[in-house]
Amino acid sequence: MRLRDCHNFHDFRRLARRRLPGPIFNYIDGAADDEVTYRRNTASFERCDLIPNILRGVETVDMSVTVLGQKLAMPVYCSPTALQRLFHHHGERAVAAAAAKAGTMFGVSSLGTVGLEELRKAHKTPQVYQFYFHKDRGLNRAMMQRAKEAGVDVMMLTVDSITGGNRERDLRTGFSIPFQLTLGGMLQFAIKPMWGINYVRHERFKLPQLDEHVDMSRGAMSIGRYFTEMLDPSMNWNDVAEMVRAWNGQFCLKGVMSVADAKRAAEIGCTGIVISNHGGRQLDGSRAPFDQLAEIVDAVGDRIDVLMDGGVQRGTHVLKALSLGAKAVGVGRFYLFPLAAAGQAGVERALSLMRTEIERDMKLMGCTSVSQLSRDNLRFR
Numbered sequence: 001m002r003l004r005d006c007h008n009f010h011d012f013r014r015l016a017r018r019r020l021p022g023p024i025f026n027y028i029d030g031a032a033d034d035e036v037t038y039r040r041n042t043a044s045f046e047r048c049d050l051i052p053n054i055l056r057g058v059e060t061v062d063m064s065v066t067v068l069g070q071k072l073a074m075p076v077y078c079s080p081t082a083l084q085r086l087f088h089h090h091g092e093r094a095v096a097a098a099a100a101k102a103g104t105m106f107g108v109s110s111l112g113t114v115g116l117e118e119l120r121k122a123h124k125t126p127q128v129y130q131f132y133f134h135k136d137r138g139l140n141r142a143m144m145q146r147a148k149e150a151g152v153d154v155m156m157l158t159v160d161s162i163t164g165g166n167r168e169r170d171l172r173t174g175f176s177i178p179f180q181l182t183l184g185g186m187l188q189f190a191i192k193p194m195w196g197i198n199y200v201r202h203e204r205f206k207l208p209q210l211d212e213h214v215d216m217s218r219g220a221m222s223i224g225r226y227f228t229e230m231l232d233p234s235m236n237w238n239d240v241a242e243m244v245r246a247w248n249g250q251f252c253l254k255g256v257m258s259v260a261d262a263k264r265a266a267e268i269g270c271t272g273i274v275i276s277n278h279g280g281r282q283l284d285g286s287r288a289p290f291d292q293l294a295e296i297v298d299a300v301g302d303r304i305d306v307l308m309d310g311g312v313q314r315g316t317h318v319l320k321a322l323s324l325g326a327k328a329v330g331v332g333r334f335y336l337f338p339l340a341a342a343g344q345a346g347v348e349r350a351l352s353l354m355r356t357e358i359e360r361d362m363k364l365m366g367c368t369s370v371s372q373l374s375r376d377n378l379r380f381r
């Protein structure tokens with residue numbers, strides 16, 4: 001199986017599975033508890049049918065959107081994800097370059113493996129910095145200042161990870177940073193030697209967003225301990241309101257699920273929210289973002305930009321979300337499997353397939369711009 005044989009999400013996932021050691025594949029593919037929410041995120045789109053219009057003259061389609069003050073050539077962006085250089089040795093460099101080629105936004109995680117400054121200098125496309133809130137307020141201020149100076153366009157505070165999700169696949173394989181593999185996990189690395197060769201032949205693994213502030217060297221601090229010891233479970237609305245004021249720019253909360261929280265986010269001055277359950281990796285049983293979208297758009301859509309992520313695998317999923325009122329849609333595994341399968345070329349192919357699907361689907365729906373997508377074209381089963 002080669003990259004040119006990949007025509008959809010499932011093909012990329014299959015190729016990624018062949019290339020990656022089992023524990024790493026399962027870190028990407030896995031989710032919390034029984035993975036009910038993970039499955040439902042995609043399944044929720046199937047409850048919704050599209051009703052196309054015909055004979056509307058659709059030779060040219062404009063799928064660009066403006067969201068969080070950024071003009072995107074397509075309504076899909078690469079949501080921030082951790083540890084990308086473990087999936088492919090080019091990691092965030094590959095994703096940022098592919099996003100820039102597609103004219104869309106990409107996110108850099110606090111647990112990213114390439115520095116946000118380097119990525120900012122390399123590409124002009126809009127860049128999000130995904131932030132976790134630390135107990136040490138001085139550290140929060142220093143990290144925000146660093147992102148501001150680097151020219152980050154959007155601050156995105158993740159609020160659904162106040163404690164780590166129960167990812168049982170990782171418990172079984174021993175996936176953690178630093179690695180604490182079980183014997184079974186080690187064997188799975190041994191049968192994928194190319195991954196190991198690439199890993200040792202390239203730049204040393206690091207977490208540049210944190211390295212300056214947290215000693216992660218030689219196992220001094222694990223990511224698990226970073227979450228429990230350094231992040232602040234007492235974070236509340238006042239803390240975030242202060243952050244919003246300090247950032248003084250595009251500020252988005254990622255992981256909002258309730259209407260009440262969406263309203264509160266608007267009140268404290270957030271310019272956007274992402275309806276998200278972290279790809280089913282945190283609270284299993286949490287509702288699918290697509291199922292929550294209409295209520296939240298109705299409550300705050302006229303005041304702030306409402307985005308969503310979770311389970312998006314197809315152009316039609318994107319059209320359904322936009323029709324309900326989402327301003328743009330984030331993807332995670334949709335670009336991570338292609339990254340693992342083939343680096344930058346993989347992510348480029350995935351985003352280009354998505355673009356082609358959206359264009360084709362908009363034509364089939366009888367729409368030439370995103371503004372023509374509406375709830376009139378949807379029915380729920």
Ligand SMILES: Cc1cc2nc3c(=O)[nH]c(=O)nc-3n(C[C@H](O)[C@H](O)[C@H](O)COP(=O)(O)O)c2cc1C
Pocket residue numbers: 027028029041079080081082109110111130158254276277278279280281309310311312330331332333334336
């Ligand atoms: C392997 C992996 C790592 C992730 N790391 C982060 C992260 O560091 N910060 C964050 O806010 N979200 C993270 N996410 C969540 C994504 O940003 C996004 O919300 C989610 O992947 C969307 O679901 P999808 O994968 O079904 O598209 C991660 C997701 C995956 C799959």
